[in-house]
Amino acid sequence: MEGIIVRRVIPSDNSCLFNAVGYIMDHDKNKSPELRQVIAATVASDPMKYNEAFLGKPNGEYCAWILDSEKWGGAIELSILADYYGREIAAYDIQTTRCDLYGQDRQYSERVMLIYDGLHYDSLAMSPFEGAPEEFDQTIFGVQKDRTIGPAERLALNLVKEQNSKRSYTDTSRFTLRCGVCQIGVVGQKEAVEHAQSTGHVNFQEFR
Secondary structure, three states: OOOEEEEEOOOOOOOHHHHHHHHHHHOOOOOHHHHHHHHHHHHHHOOOOOOHHHHOOOHHHHHHHHOOOOOOOOHHHHHHHHHHHOOEEEEEEOOOOOEEEEOHHHOOOEEEEEEEOOOOEEEEEEEOOOOOOHHHOEOOEEOOOOOOOOHHHHHHHHHHHHHHHOOOOOOOOOOEEEEOOOOOEEEHHHHHHHHHHHHOOOOEEEOO
16 A cells, blocks of 8 residues: 655754654654764774764764764764664755665665755655654665665655755755854855854854
8 A cells, every 4th residue: 555755854953864863763753862872882983994084073073073962964974873773774865856875785674764955854754645643654664676665765756856846955055044153144065164163153044
C-alpha cells in the first residue's frame, strides 16, 4: 500500500541535522545532545582518520566545537551517524535536487531520508495519507538489490523537485544575512564565515 512522502519540520535551533536524524532513526526530535556526544566520541577515538585536514580543525578542538549546541552539522556528521546507526542516510538538496548518500559503501540494508534547503534539515517520512499523525510515519526503508528503496525513492525525489520549483531553498552563495550581534549585513556563506571568524559572532538572521 503506497502512501505519500511528507516533510516533517524540525525546529530551527542550530541542531536541526541531529534532531532530524533522531526523528528518522528513533522517532525522537530531541536527540541532538546525545548524537553530538556520539560524534565527539567517534572522532576522539580515531585521531588518525579524523585528522585536522579531514575535520578542518584539530581533533580536540573539533570535539569541543561539535558539542556546542550553537554549531551546525553537515557531511562529516552525517557519515558518522550513518555508521553509528548502520543505515544509509539520503540527504536531498532542494536547490540542486541532488541526493547525497552516506554509508552507501557499507552495503547497509536500510535507508532513511532527509531534505536540506541550504540552511536547514528536515526529515522525510512515508505517511499513509495527507494529514496522518506522525506516529503512523514510516521513516526506515529497506534497500533492494538494485540499491534503491522502491517507490519511496521516486516519491521523495518528486517532493524535492516540487520544493525546488517553488524555490523553497536558500542560495547560500547569494543569500543576505544580518549579524544578530552587530547588525552588519553580509552576502553569502563565505562572508558570513569570514565575519564570524573575525568577530566571534555566530548569530545570523536571513533578511531580504
